[in-house]
Amino acid sequence: MIRSPGRLLRGALLLVLAGLAGGCAATAVRPWDRDLLAQKQMRLTPAPMVSAVDDHIYFSKEGSMGGMDVGGGGCGCN
Amino acid sequence: MQLTPAGRSSSLRARLGAAACLLLAAGMPAIAQAESGATTQIDATALLYGERSRTNVAEPTARITRRFADGQSLSAQFGFDVITGASPSGAAPSGTIHTTTSASGTVTTSPAGQVPLNSFKDSRYAADLEWQKPFLRSFLSTIGGHVSREKDYQSLGANGKLSVDLLQRRTTLTAGGGVNRDRVFPVGGIPVGLSDGSLPAMSSALPKDVSTLMVGLSQVVTRRWLVGLNATRTFERGYLSEPYKVLSVLDGTTGLPAGQRTEKRPSTRERRSLLASSVYHLTDDVLSLSYRHYRDDWQVRSQTFDARYRRELGSERYLEPHLRYYSQSAASFYRSSLVDGAPLPEFATADYRLGALSSVTFGATCGFRLPGRPGEWTVRAEYIRQFGEGHPDTAVGIQRQFDLFPSVDIGSLLIGYSIEF
Numbered sequence: 001m002i003r004s005p006g007r008l009l010r011g012a013l014l015l016v017l018a019g020l021a022g023g024c025a026a027t028a029v030r031p032w033d034r035d036l037l038a039q040k041q042m043r044l045t046p047a048p049m050v051s052a053v054d055d056h057i058y059f060s061k062e063g064s065m066g067g068m069d070v071g072g073g074g075c076g077c078n
Numbered sequence: 079m080q081l082t083p084a085g086r087s088s089s090l091r092a093r094l095g096a097a098a099c100l101l102l103a104a105g106m107p108a109i110a111q112a113e114s115g116a117t118t119q120i121d122a123t124a125l126l127y128g129e130r131s132r133t134n135v136a137e138p139t140a141r142i143t144r145r146f147a148d149g150q151s152l153s154a155q156f157g158f159d160v161i162t163g164a165s166p167s168g169a170a171p172s173g174t175i176h177t178t179t180s181a182s183g184t185v186t187t188s189p190a191g192q193v194p195l196n197s198f199k200d201s202r203y204a205a206d207l208e209w210q211k212p213f214l215r216s217f218l219s220t221i222g223g224h225v226s227r228e229k230d231y232q233s234l235g236a237n238g239k240l241s242v243d244l245l246q247r248r249t250t251l252t253a254g255g256g257v258n259r260d261r262v263f264p265v266g267g268i269p270v271g272l273s274d275g276s277l278p279a280m281s282s283a284l285p286k287d288v289s290t291l292m293v294g295l296s297q298v299v300t301r302r303w304l305v306g307l308n309a310t311r312t313f314e315r316g317y318l319s320e321p322y323k324v325l326s327v328l329d330g331t332t333g334l335p336a337g338q339r340t341e342k343r344p345s346t347r348e349r350r351s352l353l354a355s356s357v358y359h360l361t362d363d364v365l366s367l368s369y370r371h372y373r374d375d376w377q378v379r380s381q382t383f384d385a386r387y388r389r390e391l392g393s394e395r396y397l398e399p400h401l402r403y404y405s406q407s408a409a410s411f412y413r414s415s416l417v418d419g420a421p422l423p424e425f426a427t428a429d430y431r432l433g434a435l436s437s438v439t440f441g442a443t444c445g446f447r448l449p450g451r452p453g454e455w456t457v458r459a460e461y462i463r464q465f466g467e468g469h470p471d472t473a474v475g476i477q478r479q480f481d482l483f484p485s486v487d488i489g490s491l492l493i494g495y496s497i498e499f
Binding site: 011018022028029030031033034036037039040043044047048049053057058061062063064065066067068071073074076077078 | 116121123124125127137139141155173200202204206224225228230231233234235237239247248255256258260262286288290291292296298300301302305310312320346349351352355357359360364368372374375378380383388400402409416431432435437438446456458462464488490492494
């Protein structure tokens with residue numbers, strides 16, 4: 001059961017914003033510092049096909065959807 | 079031109095910096111590769127999915143991507159699902175053997191005291207096309223289309239996105255939208271909502287339209303840390319009910335079934351979700367975390383936590399454990415059954431997927447390359463368990479003896495192969 005979604009959401013947002021503010025202020029990542037960031041596993045969606053399979057599974061078994069992208073099609077499974 | 083030592087050093091540094099910018103600021107390996115010519119990537123996955131005593135799915139998918147020398151790419155994906163088994167009909171358990179006859183005439187027998195199931199068999203074909211084009215050095219446009227067809231459902235969709243890189247490519251903003259023009263044509267026609275089955279089908283087919291808007295931000299925080307924030311808003315309109323689902327009408331005292339009615343959901347739905355993601359590169363390994371908050375105007379609220387830890391094993395092998403937790407509240411019109419003699423509500427469903435439930439997923443992916451062979455393999459095994467309130471306070475009479483939400487146990491095996499040439 002959801003206890004306090006608003007509080008958790010605010011906490012997650014604060015975490016991200018704090019990270020953004022702190023990280024950006026502390027470090028200016030130059031293009032030649034991107035050796036790690038250029039790796040495939042450092043993408044937010046490193047395996048789009050697998051993510052699409054997962055989205056399909058969870059869409060058919062749960063009441064929620066969305067979050068990452070706008071592509072993909074409908075399904076009669078839910 | 080003769081340069082002073084100081085000037086040569088400065089010029090050399092500037093040129094090296096510019097060269098590094100050209101090579102690395104492009105960011106995407108695909109673009110870097112495209113400088114030397116076009117490449118082709120082929121990805122294939124095969125999913126085997128099984129629910130204990132319920133649904134089984136086999137789903138092979140293939141995708142081919144052609145990346146051109148100017149940075150454009152064109153990809154096509156084809157998928158095919160075979161789905162067999164049974165899913166809960168929505169009816170409540172009873173003290174006797176329950177027999178369900180589907181619209182196609184399939185008869186399913188459920189043991190006494192267990193949630194009645196509907197047997198089904200279906201297949202689904204899907205094709206997707208996507209075209210990406212970079213322009214003005216910092217922009218990337220994406221256009222896509224989708225078509226899929228199954229026995230009782232058809233989906234046609236189009237989508238587009240525009241991304242722009244800012245602040246020396248440390249920040250990427252994305253905005254996009256998509257529309258689906260779907261059509262529902264169940265076997266036996268579309269039933270009248272909340273009818274007892276005595277009325278003829280109201281139509282043979284009805285539309286379902288879906289529009290999605292998305293805005294996203296990704297930010298390089300440090301050399302090892304990338305974060306993202308995505309918001310989507312989805313509008314659905316049309317036939318949103320499940321044509322094969324029913325609700326039991328129970329005697330208010332004994333809890334014994336007195337009949338059943340079809341379900342009925344609103345004809346519109348507005349969904350909103352917010353996804354926060356983080357990817358952090360440790361010494362060798364990568365930790366990915368995400369949190370999604372979701373809500374809609376059917377009063378479903380959900381939260382999803384997802385964690386992956388990619389452990390590098392050397393020799394281009396890795397192991398990635400995965401943990402996911404999901405929790406949702408019930409839709410405002412969800413009820414496990416109706417009471418005989420009570421006024422009918424405007425909307426009602428007993429589909430457990432719109433009830434309060436939680437899911438836990440754990441599994442692991444293993445990635446490797448075979449010695450002397452091109453391409454990368456991945457093998458993933460996962461276990462999902464869904465659970466909810468099996469003995470709610472609202473249960474009456476004999477229903478208190480039954481588990482109204484038996485846990486759903488799901489196992490899946492996903493095998494993937496990717497090669498670029």
